[in-house]
Structure formats: C-alpha cells, structure tokens
Amino acid sequence: MAASAGPEIERLVALLSKLPGLGPRSARRAALALLKRREQLMDPLISALGDASARVRPCSTCGALDTCDPCTVCRAPERDAGLICVVEEVGALWAMERAGAYRGRYHVLGGLLSALDGVGPEALRIGELIARAAGGEVQEVIFALPATVDGQTTAHYLIERLKPSGVSVTSLARGVPVGGELDWLDDGTIAQAFRARRPA
Numbered sequence: 425m426a427a428s429a430g431p432e433i434e435r436l437v438a439l440l441s442k443l444p445g446l447g448p449r450s451a452r453r454a455a456l457a458l459l460k461r462r463e464q465l466m467d468p469l470i471s472a473l474g475d476a477s478a479r480v481r482p483c484s485t486c487g488a489l490d491t492c493d494p495c496t497v498c499r500a501p502e503r504d505a506g507l508i509c510v511v512e513e514v515g516a517l518w519a520m521e522r523a524g525a526y527r528g529r530y531h532v533l534g535g536l537l538s539a540l541d542g543v544g545p546e547a548l549r550i551g552e553l554i555a556r557a558a559g560g561e562v563q564e565v566i567f568a569l570p571a572t573v574d575g576q577t578t579a580h581y582l583i584e585r586l587k588p589s590g591v592s593v594t595s596l597a598r599g600v601p602v603g604g605e606l607d608w609l610d611d612g613t614i615a616q617a618f619r620a621r622r623p624a
Contacts, residue, residue: 433455503527507566510565511568512533512570513535531552536577550585
C-alpha cells in the first residue's frame with residue numbers, strides 16, 4: 425500500500441484481500457470503488473453486512489444458511505423429504521438451487537474428510553446426516569461431493585456409515601459437460617464419462 429494511505433484504508437484493503445478471489449491488487453481496487461461511491465456502495469454494504477451478521481444462522485436440520493431455523497428449504501412442504509442431497513458447503517447448495525433440477529432436501533457437511541488437513545469425521549456434520557437417514561422418512565441419499573481424493577474418501581466413509589439405515593445411496597453422474605468438446609477435457613473426465621455411460 426502507498427505510504428499516503430491511512431491506517432483505515434490499509435485495514436479495509438487487508439480485510440478485503442482475505443475474501444476468496446481477491447488478492448491485494450483486487451482488494452485495493454474494491455476499496456477504492458467503495459470509498460469513491462460511499463452512498464451507492466459502501467453505506468448499503470455496511471448495512472447488508474450488519475443485517476447478515478445479526479440474522480443469518482446455520483439451519484439446525486441441514487446446515488444451510490438462512491434467517492430462519494429450520495431453513496426455507498427444510499420447511500417447504502413441496503420439497504421431497506425422502507431425498508437428501510449431501511454437499512460439501514453451502515455454495516454447492518446454492519449452485520444446485522440455481523440449476524432448479526432438484527426438489528428434495530439437503531445436508532451440508534461443512535467440509536470433507538482430509539487426513540492431510542487433520543479433518544476427521546467429528547469435525548463434520550456426519551452424525552446429523554446418519555441420524556436423519558435413520559429417522560425413517562429418508563429413502564435416498566444423493567452425494568454431490570467434489571470429484572477429488574477428499575471427496576471420494578468422504579463418500580466411501582459415508583456409504584459405510586449409512587449402510588445400517590438401509591437407505592439407497594447414489595452419486596451425481598460425472599463426465600462430459602453439456603456443450604463440452606472431447607479434445608478440451610482431461611483424461612479423468614473422459615474415463616469417468618465412459619464408466620457412467622447409459623443407453624442413448
């Protein structure tokens with residue numbers, strides 16, 4: 425930061441740079457935009473941050489973020505209570521909702537199992553998922569976890585833990601994306617697409 429910037433600006437830039445996708449340069453640009461447009465950007469942002477901090481909480485049922493508990497999805501009577509889609513974080517839930525293709529309920533784990541990062545089952549919302557599956561209402565648990573080593577490790581662990589409940593366990597299909605061209609895809613994606621092929 426330039427020597428002419430006061431400590432308040434330096435603190436603003438430092439905090440903004442901690443946000444995902446914002447490095448020091450992007451944070452400086454964002455801080456400048458906020459400072460130049462206080463009434464249009466900064467003041468409404470301060471108000472929105474205050475409201476979110478005071479009112480948004482994790483849902484005690486699924487772990488999603490909302491201003492009510494249970495959350496809007498868990499309370500919606502038109503959602504299929506027999507389906508639970510397991511996601512790593514709330515961002516994945518929001519992506520699923522944007523797609524509009526799923527009408528069941530969710531379970532947010534809050535991360536993935538990772539021996540390297542020291543994340544064990546007790547650090548995630550696995551016990552809550554097992555309890556929901558054993559409650560008698562759930563017929564199918566759908567894994568929408570990342571196609572990574574940690575994602576696959578977590579899925580295998582959950583499959584073993586869910587076996588006593590007798591629920592059906594499925595995973596989202598993986599492979600060639602809509603509009604994707606084969607020469608741009610990595611080998612793992614192509615191999616997975618062949619394994620997950622279905623009748624045309």
